[in-house]
Amino acid sequence: MDNQQHLHAETQAIRIRYAATPAREHSVPLFLTSSFCYPDAETMRAVFADEEEAFIYSRFSNPNVEEFVQRMCALEEAEDGFATASGMSAIFSSIMAFLKQGDHLLASAALFGSTHTLLSKYLPKWGIQCDYFDMRDATEIERLIRPETRMIFLETPSNPGLDVIDIEAVARIAHERNILLNIDNCFATPVLQKPILHGADIVVHSATKWIDGQGRVLGGIVLGKKSLIHEVYLFCRTIGPSLSPFNAWLLSRSLETLYLRMEKHSANALELARRLQQHPVFRQHPENVKYPFLESHPQYAIARKQMSGGGGIVCFELPGGLDQGRRFLDALRMLSLTANLGDTRSIASHPASTTHAKLSEAERLAVGITPGLIRISVGLEHVDDIYADIDQALRQSAS
Ligand SMILES: *Cc1c(COP(=O)(O)O)cnc(C)c1O
Numbered sequence: 001m002d003n004q005q006h007l008h009a010e011t012q013a014i015r016i017r018y019a020a021t022p023a024r025e026h027s028v029p030l031f032l033t034s035s036f037c038y039p040d041a042e043t044m045r046a047v048f049a050d051e052e053e054a055f056i057y058s059r060f061s062n063p064n065v066e067e068f069v070q071r072m073c074a075l076e077e078a079e080d081g082f083a084t085a086s087g088m089s090a091i092f093s094s095i096m097a098f099l100k101q102g103d104h105l106l107a108s109a110a111l112f113g114s115t116h117t118l119l120s121k122y123l124p125k126w127g128i129q130c131d132y133f134d135m136r137d138a139t140e141i142e143r144l145i146r147p148e149t150r151m152i153f154l155e156t157p158s159n160p161g162l163d164v165i166d167i168e169a170v171a172r173i174a175h176e177r178n179i180l181l182n183i184d185n186c187f188a189t190p191v192l193q194k195p196i197l198h199g200a201d202i203v204v205h206s207a208t209k210w211i212d213g214q215g216r217v218l219g220g221i222v223l224g225k226k227s228l229i230h231e232v233y234l235f236c237r238t239i240g241p242s243l244s245p246f247n248a249w250l251l252s253r254s255l256e257t258l259y260l261r262m263e264k265h266s267a268n269a270l271e272l273a274r275r276l277q278q279h280p281v282f283r284q285h286p287e288n289v290k291y292p293f294l295e296s297h298p299q300y301a302i303a304r305k306q307m308s309g310g311g312g313i314v315c316f317e318l319p320g321g322l323d324q325g326r327r328f329l330d331a332l333r334m335l336s337l338t339a340n341l342g343d344t345r346s347i348a349s350h351p352a353s354t355t356h357a358k359l360s361e362a363e364r365l366a367v368g369i370t371p372g373l374i375r376i377s378v379g380l381e382h383v384d385d386i387y388a389d390i391d392q393a394l395r396q397s398a399s
Contacts, residue, residue, distance in 0.1 A: 004074070009190075012074035013255045018063040030249045031063045060237045064248040068207075069221065071255045075190035076203055078223035082232045083248060087186060087206020088114050089241035090220030094182055094204050095151065097235040098228075101127030104148040106141065108165060109134050110158035110367040112184065112206075113355045119153075134366075135165040135299075141173055149177070155184040157303070159341075160351045160375040161368035162187075162290050162315055164299035167306055171199025180228075186210070186342075191262040192309045202228060209342030210312065212254050213261050217247040261344075261380065265312030266293075268386065269378040273314045275387050281319070281394050288317040312379075313341065318372035324397050325350040325372050331393035334385060341377035346386050349375045 004012045017028050036055040038044035046052040055061055061069075069081040084090040095118075099105060107119055109132040119130040129148075133140045141152070152174050156165040167183065174181040182202040183195040189210045195203050205211060207219035220243070222232045236242060243251075273291035276282055282289050287296045292303035293310030303310065318324040328348075329337055335348045339355055349355065351369050359369075378386060 009074050009077070010259050013071050013258060016067065016070045016074060018067045028064070028067065028249065028252065031245050033062075034058050058245065059240050059242050060233075061242075062245045062248070064245040064252065065243050068219075068243070068248040068252045068255070071252055072190070072205075072221050072223060075194075075255070075258070076185075076223045077190075077194055077196050078203065078229075079226040080229035081221050081223040082229055082236050083207075083243035084220040084222065084236065084241045085243055085247075086218040086241075087112075087184075087204070087208055087220040088118070090204045090206070090222045091115055091153075091184065092118060093232055093236050093239075093241055094202050094222045095123070095128075095153070097232045098180060099123075099128050099150050102148060103128050103150040104146050105130045106144055106149055106152045106179075107132055108154035108156070108158065108163075110161050110163050111155055112159045112186075113358065115153075115155075115184070117358065135163060141170065145173070145177060145179070149179055151180045151182055153182045153184070155187070156193075157187045157292050157311060157313070158367075159187060160313070160315060160349075160355070160373065162292055162297070162313060163368060164292050164297070164303045164307075166299075166302045167195050167198035167200060174201075175199065187311050187313060188307055189258060189262055189311075191259050192266065192311055193307045196224070198306055201225065207251050208340070210262065210265070211258065211342075212251055213258070213342060213344065214254070215338075215340050215343040215345070217250050219243050219247045219251050262309065262312070264380055265378055266309035268380070268383045269312050269314050269376075270294075270310055271383045272376070272378055272387055272390070273310075276314070276316060276390070279391065279394060281398060282316065288319075290315040290317075312377060314376045314378055316374055316376075317370055318374060318394075318397070320372060320398070322352060322371040325352065325374060327397035328374060328393050331396040332389055333392070334381075334389040335376070335393075341375070343377060344380045346379035346381055346389075347377040348390075349377075351375055 004015050035057045047054045065083050069083050131144045180201045183200040185203050186206045202224040205221050276289045277286040291314050335346045352371050356369050
């Protein structure tokens with residue numbers, strides 16, 4: 001890997017690459033090989049003994065995967081990382097590499113649906129108990145910490161409600177008690193927020209979303225200090241949730257445009273959120289449009305402190321609840337109806353009837369998912385076209 005550490009992260013995301021082959025290609029090739037060769041028995045012994053660094057087997061690593069990891073490390077200012085096949089396998093590995101039976105995990109109440117299922121259904125089966133804190137009450141975390149609490153896991157901004165948590169404040173509480181702080185940075189991406197600089201020990205991503213940015217492949221990554229990632233590596237090379245070389249190759253190309261894309265997604269989203277607040281449906285209650293960089297957002301000050309842009313997700317609450325939510329989706333002409341987010345194409349979804357339908361009504365309300373909540377993943381189309389489609393669907397669904 002070329003040493004590019006003196007360059008800006010933005011440049012490193014483009015320039016870090018796995019060394020060229022003898023063909024001296026400019027564009028990085030795809031390394032479709034399960035294993036790697038050694039010139040002699042002694043080299044092979046040294047590599048297996050961890051005395052010499054070299055590729056062994058693609059469940060452990062691969063040149064394409066290594067390139068993606070190094071680029072992500074530069075962006076997140078992390079010492080090391082391990083790339084996985086999906087965001088969920090990154091989250092699972094980042095927890096299971098550290099926790100054991102009898103340990104306790106504390107998580108933010110507003111979580112991605114599958115993360116919530118993992119924590120509430122599977123971890124207790126293996127003797128790991130989880131509790132959830134509401135970040136709107138700063139003292140609740142401290143009340144819920146137990147002597148066995150080993151990790152705090154949180155999402156900020158959260159999916160889909162866009163709640164923002166003060167990372168530095170939680171890091172202070174965690175580190176006083178020797179608790180690992182693990183942050184899902186999917187919604188912000190390292191372009192807009194670098195949790196490690198605010199005290200996080202571990203950062204996880206679903207690379208499926210903004211990092212790929214074009215709705216093509218699944219991927220994930222766990223990042224952090226070398227010693228912590230070594231534990232994740234040992235766990236993952238054993239159980240095999242590794243990222244495929246082809247997906248890594250695509251994701252590395254995606255990172256070359258991540259800065260550009262996130263700036264445009266954020267600019268489009270902020271403009272859309274501002275226009276929606278002026279829309280007849282929301283004018284009386286502009287707080288029903290939610291976006292971290294709107295002054296009306298309850299944690300606006302925290303968002304401005306730890307993020308350099310508000311991201312690409314805008315939410316709003318339709319006054320007509322579940323029925324209007326469904327009518328709104330049916331009335332859209334351009335926006336896609338799909339569960340994914342973080343795409344060049346704008347997407348609308350209705351969490352109460354889809355991604356969070358498995359939660360009870362009470363659980364949904366506890367994490368801010370009201371029946372009429374609509375989540376827009378703002379794409380790279382012209383903002384006038386995005387607004388026009390939402391405007392006509394709002395008018396149609398109101399009647
Ligand atoms: C999608 C998502 C995940 C899970 O990622 P996959 O790549 O789908 O496994 C985790 N966290 C958040 C916030 C997400 O949006």
